[in-house]
Amino acid sequence: MVRTVQRTLVCAGWDDYELLDTGGGAKLERFGDYVLARPDTQAIWQPRLVPDFWRAAHATFRRDAGEGGAWQCMPDMPRSWPMRWNGLSFRSELTSFRHTGVFPEQAEHWTWIDDTIRRAGRPVRMLDLFGYTGLASLVAARAGATVTYVDASRPAMAWARRNQELSGLTDRPIRWLLDDAGKFVAREKRRASEYDALVMDPPVFGRGPKGEIWRFGEHFPRLFAGAADLLSADPVLVLVNAYATEISPISLANVVADSLERRGGTLEFGELVLAPRRPGRHLPTGIYARWSPEPRQ
Incomplete structure (x- = not known):
């Protein structure tokens, strides 16, 4: 039986990232040498x-009348x-959908992935679904894992491979696949493929390379169940992040627990939160669930 633990994961930044202020429906952050102001629907308090x-921010994202906007x-x-x-190098960029290619709150997960794979003391095969700009894949590969990265976006995969080059990890075993996550998982099940680690960062909505539609609430439970079937007899970690969904972290944990119940271990779940280095308000950014096996005796 899986033991569940609810915990808020708080990232207070690092040398190249800092949350400076929040409020008024926006957040003010420092990414490297540059300060950005971006909309954030969670920040309903006053800055x-x-x-x-x-106003002194190097770049400010202004919403238009629809869902888009532009950087000033x-x-x-x-x-x-x-x-x-932590020794990895990567590229941040002003995208047309206000993101930068870096979700800084996930630094808490990067540390956990790195520590878990290094402590395993054996070869680890990791599947990274919806790998985006590849930072989780790079952390795992640097720690010694053999990684399969899957994403349906050609620009995202190109960005991830560029990050691999910037980090000097082109010699590490990462298989880069442009594919629909559901179709890939189905093929891997037919091949009886196995992985020792599973990382998933699904969007609330998306399209596959051939126009396949993805809706988190409709498709995630089935996809996770299929991906969990690919886990080996001795897995070391499972991690799921979710953003902009209406579900509770408890609901996410329940879906994950459905497929991992027989494996025992501990399922940690809760909110992902950014905290300013100076006194200020915490900013919720998403939800997560991550599983670890029982410690070896």
Whole structure:
């Protein structure tokens, strides 16, 4: 039986990332050398810094009347720039959908993945579904895992491979696959493939490379059950992140527990939160569930 533990994971940043302020439906952050102001629907309170501080941001994302928007940038603001975390190098970029290719709150997971794979003391095969810009894959590969990265976006995969080059990890065993996650999992089940680690970061909505539609609430439970069937007899970790969904972290944990019940171990779940280095308000960003096996005797 799986033991469940509810816990809020708080990331207070690192040298290249800092949450500066939140409020008024926005967040003010430092990514490397640049300060960005972006919308955030969770930040419904009032900001603490004066408006001049916000106006001094190198780039501010302005929403339009629909779901999109555009960046307004200072003259010295590049479209992309380098960042580092714990020895990894990667590229941050101003995208048309307000993201930067880096979800800083996941640094708590990166540390956990790194520690878990290194402690395993044996070869680990990891499947990274919806791998986006590849940071979880790079952390795992650097720690010694053989990684299969899957994403339906060609630009995202190109970005991830560029991050691999920037980190000097081109010699590490990462298999890069442009594919629909559901179709890939179904093929792997037919092949009786096995993985010792599973990481999933599914969007609330998406499209596959051939126009396949993805809706989190409709498709995630079945996809996770199929992916969990690919786990070996001795897995070391399972991690799921979810953003912009209406479900509770308890609901996410229940879905994950459905497929891992017979394996025992501990399922930790809760909110992912960013915290400012200076006194300020915490910002919820998403939810997660991550599983670990029982410690070896």
